[in-house]
Amino acid sequence: MTQIFKLGALAAAAMIACAPATAAPQAAAPSKQAAANPQAAKALNVLADEYYDALARFDPVSSSESGDNRFIDQIGMSISPTERAKQFARYKAFQKRLRAIKRDGLNTRDQTSYDILDYELTTALRFEPFPEHLLPINQMDSLPVTLANYASGQGAQPLTTVKDYRAYASRLAQLGPWVDQAVANMREGIKRGIVHPKPVMTSALPQFKQLVAASTEASIYYTPVKNFPASFSDADKRALTKLYGDAVGGKLNPALARLATFLEKEYLPATRTSSGWNALPNGADWYLVRVASQTTTNLKPEEIHQIGLKEVARIQGEFGRIGPKMGYTGPAAGLPGWVAQQAKFKPFKTEQEVIEVYRKLDAQLRTKLPVMFNLKPKAPLDLRLEPELSRATASDHYTPPAVDGTRPGVFWSVVNDPRQYGSTGMVTLYLHEGAPGHHFHIALVQELGLPNFRRFGGNNAFTEGWALYAETLGKEMGLFDKPEDYFGHLNDEMLRAARLVVDTGLHTKGWSREQAIKYFSETLGYSEAESRAQIERYMVWPGQALGYKIGSLKIVELRRRAESALGAKFDIRKFHDIVLGEGTLPLSLLEAKVDRWIAASK
Template sequence: MKKTGAALAAACMLLAASALASAPARADDGAAFKALYTEEWQWRMGQRLEDDEDDVNGIRPDLPRIDAATQQARLAYWQRVLARLDAMSPATLPPAQRIDYAVYRAQIAALIENQRFREYEKPLNSDSAFWSNIAGEADKSFRTDAEYAAYVRQLNDMPRYFAEATANMRAGLARGFTPPRVTLQGRDKSVAAVAEETALEKLAYYRPFKDMPSAIPAARQAELRAAALRALRESVVPAHQRLLAFLRTEYLPNAAEALAAERLPDGKAYYQSKITEYTTTTLSAEQIHQTGLAEMAKIRAEMLEVIKQVGFQGGLPEFLQFLRSDPRFYARTPEELLMRAAYIAKRFDGKVANYFGYLPRSRFAITPVAPEIAPYYTSGRGGPGVYMVNTYNLPARPLYSLPALTLHESAPGHAFQMPIALEQKGRPAFRNAYISAYGEGWALYTERLGVEMGIYETPYEIFGMLSYQAWRASRLVVDTGVHAKGWTREQAQAYLRENTALSEHEVATEIDRYISWPGQALSYYLGQMAIMEARKKAETALGAKFDIRAFHDTVLNLGSVPLPVLHARIDAFIAEGGKSPYPKED
């Protein structure tokens, strides 16, 4: 009998916790588990769903197959993998593999649910889309002739890939499985920017060919540039032109009007599957909604204390209007915003030794969000090697929120946490997959940590942090309100507007993101709550032995894991006396 999303979630979370239980380890069980995930991972790479170890820098000569038959074959394959996993006893695995098992089983379960609900028929939302994800390939580091040649082949594969994506979207459209129409307004512009461009050298896809390594002979560089321009002219631009026609004449006019995920086909189970995927919990929509309301009340009380501290005469609505309208809180140029972000990042560097023992080897750049996506993009985004700051519409980018944003997206948030996870040796490749509840929970936790670290220099910056906390807590209310309680777009916007200092532009773009991306917004605050609960438990149990650096090192060393696994690891951290996972140097 096929499990529902909720039942599968319950089984997954139970195993995530039980996988860490003590039991005699059996070498044959560990070998069988390793053989299973190694086989599946190699198959996954062969499907072009992950970067192949043989593809330097992940520059592939082709794009994945995404047609319906291939997608159904993947579902059947992962179901067989899950059956083999469930035939194992995780408690008999070696200790490190028990964590691997919990992470891997949750990962396979989420992949199955995405295939079962045919998520591939909805490969876009208000925040991102399959065509923009493909465009990001041009930002990779190109060094060799082979890499450039592979990329040219990839460009020539685009018509096939776009045709399969279009067929999937058409199937989703036929059964009413699309993002809500209102959240897709204007999202065709990024396609049009390619489809209507006549100067091919201006396209982002051509960027790697503008400044090629001197190790490639000049004559060969000329050949590769000519091949790239031919691929752009004969494959890339026509593929975008066909996609643009489909979007404008068929998809966008007929996309679903209803906002709620629960109104999609098999909607209640679908939304619960998204809750499970993004929060790694078995919480219901109602439980999350009530948690959000309770947390919002706490944060509002903190906001009122700051208003009193600065001596403002008026309540929260008046203070929010003051923050949104006073020019002192806004940069006058994009460069000013970028430089302020850099200053905040360097302030963290001066505090880091007191809060972290292990530091990542990699560094990150601070760059503006690309102009073609900036109008619909978040205020910032970070990851390995980069912290992108949105310099579009400067009156929507308050400086008092920039410290919280910078901590979240750069260090010690995403541009710090992700590299540390990648630097851990000896882990299976599937452990590098990103789990939103952990990753976003950590990044949000660092915003609060900034108070302890002394990053916030004014009460207004403290309020900016609280506004960001309210922003994430309000997502628990808004996401469940829209997708399970029938809230309107206007109702959701009003809630965000009345409870945070976000600009009107950010209110609009964020709400459309939550509407078109069910469940993802829930991961942030629930993840932060899990880390804060784990820290409080460790502080209480360890007393004077508690070392904040050892705690942070333990959380980050663990890498991206389901929240039950995090809790179990901190229980072990307490039992071990609060020691760091890294050996002390003599």
């Protein structure tokens, strides 16, 4: 998954965008097609820029995750009921203005922008009846943990200049009031029966206890003071030391202590025993909105459930063929469990040994990808280990580059215990999170000269669907020649297929947490702990895990359609140009675009 595409304050389909770090976003390069109605085009461009700016101001932390450093000293208060109401009012005003623009007066590219903007606003407004702000934290996603991970200076919060230091301190000073608002929201949630399941908050509690420091100097948020750049003057160091002391010791640490106490003494006793979103007030309808936003389709949960079961059966058939090549002779469904027990597939002793394998794979891919891609991002891709604080609950993920070049795209590898780190899935994981997966999509989109809301926005189905499709290219590039590497690919595909089953099972079919964990362990060969971490993710991010397989299946379907229609004329590089060349699209718009290309290519 990618950090930028984790669920935001509203879980709207429109993802927070970003802009150049040193200035407000500039208008995209003019379209090569002349507009039939220049006034309509101008109105659309103005509206799109205002929409983007409203998103970035509403959730500046998500914005800076994407590289927009204009609001790097702000955290926003998107969980405030008042701010939330104002944002929905903005969406309604934007939608009214959009509908007043004559779509027929726009050129093809602007019509696509119109359609995406219409889709995003419609989707965002569908969330208005559902009080997501009453669930502001969980074990996967919380602002205090996000800001704590910034303290190292390796993440989306730069810490190289005095100005950078002051910006982070400003955010820390604002985090205390945010925490108090979160506690107020959760108390309201308790009154209204809108609370998380007990197991996920039991998992989350140690994170928040760990954030409470015995002293100011012991706080993780105070880390920058211990790592001043040598270029800072003594006067700057004294001023910043006092600034951080006041922000952390005087405001933030007491607020975090209140939060930890509230979670343990008030919230945990009030959490629910049910596992699915349909147990919440209006939860069934709430889940439908989430499913639609995360898949960009009208598929119903039961349809998705059946797709998942069909894919699980297909992949188990592949297990039956690959198992004997690995020395396994049992039933196909037992292959993942057998692999998990084989010491030869856990060869590592240190974290650095894990990273070195990824670095060698990256070098190998640099020689193979030009055969399959014309479009490649200019931004570099770096490989890093996940910070220690978040390793226990994090998944391997990608964060995009900063548009001003100050931060590369980063593949973050989560290594809790290198001796238990399996080698079979490393190739497919890097294809997904690195190249040609998230990096070739997200970093490239920043460089295509699109309007800012498209340049830095997105949707889950395309983003994760592309990355899962990118995994399948490993077979064509000869990266799955070893049976264990091909198994790793199949097992990751099985993960995405099984997600369709358990996510819909949990939130529409009354599956218990334990039932879902058992299904995962039996289907994927995961340990109980691994299965539990996955299932608890789906319990707090309902629908998010559906986008991967639904998006990938659509891209595969479109490729097969193009191959069938074009025969010898089909060029894989041109197909990838079409899929990636205009940024992130809802799946219906992607399908229409590919169909137009097929017709023109004939």
